[in-house]
Amino acid sequence: DIQMTQSPSSLSASIGDRVTITCQASQDIADFLNWYQQKPGKAPELLIFAASKLETGVPSRFSGSGSGTDFTLTIRGLQPDDVATYYCQHYDNLPLTFGGGTNVEIK
Amino acid sequence: QLQQSGPGLVKPSQTLSLTCAISGESVSSDSAAWHWIRQSPSRGLEWLGRTYYRSQWFNDYAVSVRSRIIFNTDTSKNQVSLQLKSVTPEDTAVYYCARWESYGEYFEQWGQGTRVIVSS
Numbered sequence: 707d708i709q710m711t712q713s714p715s716s717l718s719a720s721i722g723d724r725v726t727i728t729c730q731a732s733q734d735i736a737d738f739l740n741w742y743q744q745k746p747g748k749a750p751e752l753l754i755f756a757a758s759k760l761e762t763g764v765p766s767r768f769s770g771s772g773s774g775t776d777f778t779l780t781i782r783g784l785q786p787d788d789v790a791t792y793y794c795q796h797y798d799n800l801p802l803t804f805g806g807g808t809n810v811e812i813k
Numbered sequence: 814q815l816q817q818s819g820p821g822l823v824k825p826s827q828t829l830s831l832t833c834a835i836s837g838e839s840v841s842s843d844s845a846a847w848h849w850i851r852q853s854p855s856r857g858l859e860w861l862g863r864t865y866y867r868s869q870w871f872n873d874y875a876v877s878v879r880s881r882i883i884f885n886t887d888t889s890k891n892q893v894s895l896q897l898k899s900v901t902p903e904d905t906a907v908y909y910c911a912r913w914e915s916y917g918e919y920f921e922q923w924g925q926g927t928r929v930i931v932s933s
Binding site for chain 1 (some may be wrong): 859920
């Protein structure tokens with residue numbers, strides 16, 4: 707199974723800050739990586755697919771980059787509505803696996 | 814839209830049964846696959862498996878539950894269901910069904926989640 711390692715597990719940042727979350731795959735997954743946002747009590751929602759493609763309706767302050775084993779989710783200009791847990795997920799093969807999540811809070 | 818139903822409390826050794834009713838699309842759609850995922854503090858988001866139709870029905874299951882899990886499809890009701898047998902407290906989690914968009918390759922839509930507690 708491909709292991710997905712996210713860091714940090716949690717962070718606290720100020721409104722307007724740039725926030726960076728990293729995700730590392732245990733083997734090369736090309737760009738077969740998605741990012742999701744999950745708010746408390748809700749199901750995850752897609753933010754980024756194929757490592758860098760923004761899902762329709764997602765604010766442009768979100769962006770994704772990377773390929774191979776190292777990936778990044780960036781939030782440029784953190785907003786109160788961005789308080790959530792963020793997960794990466796690979797789809798290179800089965801089983802699909804998720805990172806452990808990054809909890810983003812406002813300082 | 815995916816609407817989940819099923820009990821929130823299951824006794825140890827019994828069978829957990831959940832249903833995911835699909836609206837707005839045929840369960841037999843060739844552009845979708847229907848996955849089950851669970852989430853718990855100890856295991857995080859854990860993929861359980863998928864079912865999809867490509868001229869016939871296919872199922873794939875996670876190794877961790879393969880001996881205990883079954884997916885069924887009811888095309889007349891346009892729904893998929895999950896049965897997990899011989900549950901233990903470790904199966905306590907929020908269970909989700911989710912639609913996998915086969916062309917874009919991502920989870921496009923999720924059910925609302927069902928919190929299942931395994932306890933006597």
